[in-house]
Amino acid sequence: MAARKVLRIGDPLLRKKSVEIEEDEVRTKEFKKLIRDMFDTMKHLNGVGLAAPQIGVLKKLVVVGVDENPRYPNEEQVREHILINPVITPLEKPKEGYWEGCLSVPGMRGFVERPSKIKLEWYDEKWTFHSEVIDGFKAIVYQHECDHLDGVLYVDRLKDIKMFGYTEEIDTEGKELD
Ligand code: ZN
Numbered sequence: 001m002a003a004r005k006v007l008r009i010g011d012p013l014l015r016k017k018s019v020e021i022e023e024d025e026v027r028t029k030e031f032k033k034l035i036r037d038m039f040d041t042m043k044h045l046n047g048v049g050l051a052a053p054q055i056g057v058l059k060k061l062v063v064v065g066v067d068e069n070p071r072y073p074n075e076e077q078v079r080e081h082i083l084i085n086p087v088i089t090p091l092e093k094p095k096e097g098y099w100e101g102c103l104s105v106p107g108m109r110g111f112v113e114r115p116s117k118i119k120l121e122w123y124d125e126k127w128t129f130h131s132e133v134i135d136g137f138k139a140i141v142y143q144h145e146c147d148h149l150d151g152v153l154y155v156d157r158l159k160d161i162k163m164f165g166y167t168e169e170i171d172t173e174g175k176e177l178d
Contacts, residue, residue, distance in 0.1 A: 051148030
């Protein structure tokens with residue numbers, strides 16, 4: 001197990017754009033280790049997703065997945081996925097609102113509205129191309145994680161700065177996400 005250090009808001013690397021991954025790269029030992037480390041890091045911190053820039057690697061790579069996560073008892077399970085070079089196309093106008101959190105903004109939550117339905121295109125670790133229409137909680141998770149690849153954090157998308165604060169102080173009514 002090799003959980004890596006997660007960068008926190010204020011670190012300039014979190015604001016940089018990530019680069020595309022080449023097909024040859026996914027077969028390397030280093031890449032496989034990177035993916036393992038990302039899952040280890042995410043699980044260690046009970047995250048629902050992690051983007052490579054959060055551990056200081058500026059590549060278009062996201063891992064997601066929760067089986068049973070104590071931090072989101074109310075949400076559907078999100079199967080383990082590796083997203084390489086993901087592209088999101090919103091299919092509906094912003095309307096699904098969640099109290100989002102982020103491993104790079106620890107201890108805080110903020111209310112963000114995002115499109116509730118998206119088209120997600122990506123390559124997996126075997127370099128198979130996928131295209132799927134996704135809605136609900138999963139659609140929000142993928143958008144949050146893919147934002148990291150553009151140097152965007154959820155706090156940039158707060159609907160109202162008054163709807164942002166420490167997790168212990170906020171009544172999120174179960175609509176939570178990190
Ligand atoms: Zn995040």
